[in-house]
Amino acid sequence: xxxxxxxxxxxxAITTVDGSRFVVTLQxxxxxxxxxxxxxxxxxxxxxxxxxxxxxxxxxxxxxxxRQKMVLSxxxxxxHEVSASKEALRALKELLEKEV
Amino acid sequence: MDDKRYDINDDEIRVIAPGxxxxxxxxxxKGRKAPVILLSSLGLLILGxxxxxxxxxxxxxxxxxxxxxxxxxxxxxxxxxxxxxPAELDAFCKVVDTTINNSALKIFIPRFATPVLExxxxxxxxxxxxxAAMAAxxxxxxxxxxxxxxxxxxxxxxxxxxxxxxxxxxxxxSIGVAEATPMLEQALETEGYFFRQYPLVVGGQIVENKPxxxxxxxxxxxxxxxxxxxxxxxxxxxxxxARTLVDLGVKNAIYLPGGDSPVIFMDNEGDRSVLGNLRSSxxxxxNYIIWR
Numbered sequence: 001x002x003x004x005x006x007x008x009x010x011x012x013a014i015t016t017v018d019g020s021r022f023v024v025t026l027q028x029x030x031x032x033x034x035x036x037x038x039x040x041x042x043x044x045x046x047x048x049x050x051x052x053x054x055x056x057x058x059x060x061x062x063x064x065x066x067r068q069k070m071v072l073s074x075x076x077x078x079x080h081e082v083s084a085s086k087e088a089l090r091a092l093k094e095l096l097e098k099e100v
Numbered sequence: 101m102d103d104k105r106y107d108i109n110d111d112e113i114r115v116i117a118p119g120x121x122x123x124x125x126x127x128x129x130k131g132r133k134a135p136v137i138l139l140s141s142l143g144l145l146i147l148g149x150x151x152x153x154x155x156x157x158x159x160x161x162x163x164x165x166x167x168x169x170x171x172x173x174x175x176x177x178x179x180x181x182x183x184x185x186p187a188e189l190d191a192f193c194k195v196v197d198t199t200i201n202n203s204a205l206k207i208f209i210p211r212f213a214t215p216v217l218e219x220x221x222x223x224x225x226x227x228x229x230x231x232a233a234m235a236a237x238x239x240x241x242x243x244x245x246x247x248x249x250x251x252x253x254x255x256x257x258x259x260x261x262x263x264x265x266x267x268x269x270x271x272x273x274s275i276g277v278a279e280a281t282p283m284l285e286q287a288l289e290t291e292g293y294f295f296r297q298y299p300l301v302v303g304g305q306i307v308e309n310k311p312x313x314x315x316x317x318x319x320x321x322x323x324x325x326x327x328x329x330x331x332x333x334x335x336x337x338x339x340x341x342a343r344t345l346v347d348l349g350v351k352n353a354i355y356l357p358g359g360d361s362p363v364i365f366m367d368n369e370g371d372r373s374v375l376g377n378l379r380s381s382x383x384x385x386x387n388y389i390i391w392r
Contacts (some may be wrong), residue, residue, distance in 0.1 A: 001165065039118035088111050
């Protein structure tokens with residue numbers, strides 16, 4: 001299962017729950033399109049954050065807009081810290097809080 | 101061209117919606133596009149130059165029918181509301197709950213309200229209060245206010261017990277740290293207000309203080325372009341509270357009496373609530389910063 005996808009120039013790096021990291025020759029926008037195509041109806045777990053990140057909301061453990069950090073974790077076996085803009089993280093936090 | 105729908109700025113987020121790819125057969129955007137193109141072609145054939153004129157007269161910012169429903173929702177951050185808003189709007193207190201570093205915080209943001217200082221045990225009973233919290237500390241030995249205190253241009257107390265200060269000059273709040281500050285003189289000259297407290301955050305940096313114990317903490321803070329009161333719902337040391345405020349994004353903050361000292365606030369429905377205990381102080385000189 002995908003935890004997050006980060007942009008790496010013209011490539012994208014996909015990180016999965018088992019800690020594997022795959023670099024693919026697709027831009028993040030292309031990955032986004034593929035995800036959209038594969039998703040089931042009502043499946044909205046993936047969120048594009050800015051130009052460089054797609055995250056699986058199921059693994060968002062902590063968001064710190066001031067420090068521009070977000071922790072993605074299953075609270076058991078892995079913990080990834082990713083960065084995004086303060087504004088995007090604030091918007092993300094607001095979105096998730098609204099949905100609680 | 102449809103790839104523009106996948107454009108995103110670094111300050112935006114977008115929930116990826118299923119089936120929103122332009123290559124998927126059930127995509128909303130594509131389904132609407134075909135008839136639009138067909139109608140446009142017919143229109144061009146029938147009306148010729150007239151349609152051309154209509155197309156030319158379309159304003160550049162107007163969205164085309166094919167762009168009317170985006171494939172996914174893009175959320176841009178909201179511009180922060182300003183404190184300097186029209187006076188005719190009803191004042192209220194916006195309350196935001198958040199968690200930083202596993203510490204729960206309540207942020208009280210006054211809207212359309214003007215701050216003053218007031219002294220007296222009866223102050224919390226005033227029904228016109230939009231937001232109020234205790235301001236300067238009162239000394240346990242003589243019941244006097246600790247540090248310099250100016251009430252409507254009158255010097256009530258002298259001294260510099262703490263380096264942090266808050267001044268209210270012509271309704272404008274300033275928070276800072278200085279052993280000597282011209283804001284004290286200005287408050288005296290302009291019928292303003294001034295009090296001292298422990299500094300917590302200056303220019304986004306933590307200020308270390310001597311008290312080390314843990315308690316429920318409160319602060320007067322500059323956050324997101326507004327002056328507000330922030331209360332911790334967990335017992336924190338001064339240092340942890342200051343760190344939490346910095347992580348929240350606070351630029352400047354001074355301490356306000358903590359523990360069960362009350363924060364009185366009125367929401368936009370006009371409902372009045374209290375966080376803490378209204379009877380937490382018996383001193384005659386108990387004093388409050390109040391927004392009305």
